Amino acid sequence: MTDRLDPAVAAVRKAVRTAVDASVHSGHLAVAVSGGADSLALAAAARFVTARNGIRLHGLIVDHGLQAESLAVAEKTAGLLRELGLDEVRVLRVDVTGKGGVEAAARRARYTALRDALPAPDALVLLGHTRDDQAETVLLGLGRGSGPRSIAGMRPLDPPWLRPLLDLPRVTTRAACHALGITPWEDPHNADPAYTRVRLRAEVLPLLEDVLHGGVSDALARTAAQLREDTDALDQIAENLVPHKGNTLDVEELAAHPPAIRRRVLRRWLLAAGVPELTDQHLRSVDALIGEWRGQGGVWLPGGLVAERAHGRLSLTASA
Ligand SMILES: Nc1ncnc2c1ncn2[C@@H]1O[C@H](COP(=O)(O)OP(=O)(O)OP(=O)(O)O)[C@@H](O)[C@H]1O
Structure with missing residues (x-):
């Protein structure tokens, strides 16, 4: 793996180092890895950063058991993380049941399992959400008439969750994986037009990029950040009352x-x-x-x- 000069690898490492330096105060850190490019690039960068400051890095992979090949994907991802040299790697098997659609139930089960697997009470869990995920969340919220809480998007730090890649585009994580010789898993859901988010990504955002001459994901992420500031201020005022x-x-x-x-x-x-x-x-x-x-x-x-x-x-x- 020759990665020293690759700009994408450098960008992911920088983002992770900044987030870890600012927010990690524990000797343990976890990284949640789906096997996709975002979380694998994140895990590789986190290994690089934590190896330098002596933090134990734990890889957590959730197997939702929803597809026939899910265990094989999880085991393959676990193998990749071990190759990257993580200190501990665990596959967490969850049962997806309960109210709402399968997607919502899977998300609930995933976050519960990750929380339960925290390696220390004050440990954080790195998540691989990118600027594109943020932009999609904001656009979906706007289209659905959601309140400011949704449109404000995801927070970079929302303990135990830490999202260092929110300012990076998805192409950077793909390029980083490519440069590191890591082959990410391609979730078949990401190509299925039955999912609203997939169509937004494949059809709506490119059209908007074209009409507005580019920069849409960045702009939507900025909107989210501004709204977060405003809603945080209102929340603070309310809190005092x-x-x-x-x-x-x-x-x-x-x-x-x-x-x-x-x-x-x-x-x-x-x-x-x-x-x-x-x-x-x-x-x-x-x-x-x-x-x-x-x-x-x-x-x-x-x-x-x-x-x-x-x-x-x-x-x-x-x-x-
Ligand atoms: N099966 C999984 N095991 C471990 N971590 C996962 C898994 N799926 C997702 N993650 C973590 O969550 C991040 C976001 O994943 P993804 O975009 O697929 O989530 P989502 O379905 O949009 O839900 P949400 O945005 O609420 O997390 C990934 O980069 C990874 O860090």
Whole structure:
């Protein structure tokens, strides 16, 4: 493997080194590897960086068991990681069950398995999301009318997750693998037009690039970063207004804030009280107790709680 002068390898290493230097304070680091180009380039760069500062690098591969060849892909990927010299490599077998589509269930199972496999309580897990993934997430969110939380995209650091490649395009990880002599696995899903994301990638983004004369992924990633700054600021303001757990809310005080703040306060208040799976509809109904008050009754919430307004205060009680 001759990689010293390759610019793609250098770019991936630089991104990983910057992220590791800024955020890794543990002697252990994990890297989640699907076998695709992004996470293999990430793992190779992480090995290079951690070898220099004595951090133990753990490779984690999730086998969702959804395709006949999934175990073989996982074992082959494990072999590649061992060749790269990772300190420990584990294949995590998960059962994909539960609500929603298979994709969503697989994602839930994957993140749970990765969290459970953390090599130390303060260890982080590197993920190989690139700038293109970020751009696709933002564009999908815009097209679906999602809220700012979705359009703000993925965070570079969201413990235990660390995403060093969010500023790099996918072509760089492919080029890095090529330069290192690593053959990535091509997920057949990535070519299946039945998936919205695949069509967005293959049809929509190239057209947008053409119409806008390039730079679209970079621009969408910038939009996400700006929105993150704004939403973080609003979140911080709301955070300071949330009463301690179990306390009621003063309606007049809340009504003085714009909806963007008010709903954030309500969301935090309800989540802290243990309301599971809070939907936007629930939040709007509780908010209506403030903004559209006409003496309506309580709002029934998941988890057996009811939000009620009485004597100028909002309270939560267990439903009978
Ligand atoms: N089977 C897997 N085993 C281990 N890590 C994985 C696996 N699949 C994905 N990952 C990690 O997640 C990163 C993103 O992968 P991918 O883009 O396929 O995820 P996704 O399906 O878009 O879901 P999400 O964006 O929510 O992670 C990969 O670069 C890799 O780090």
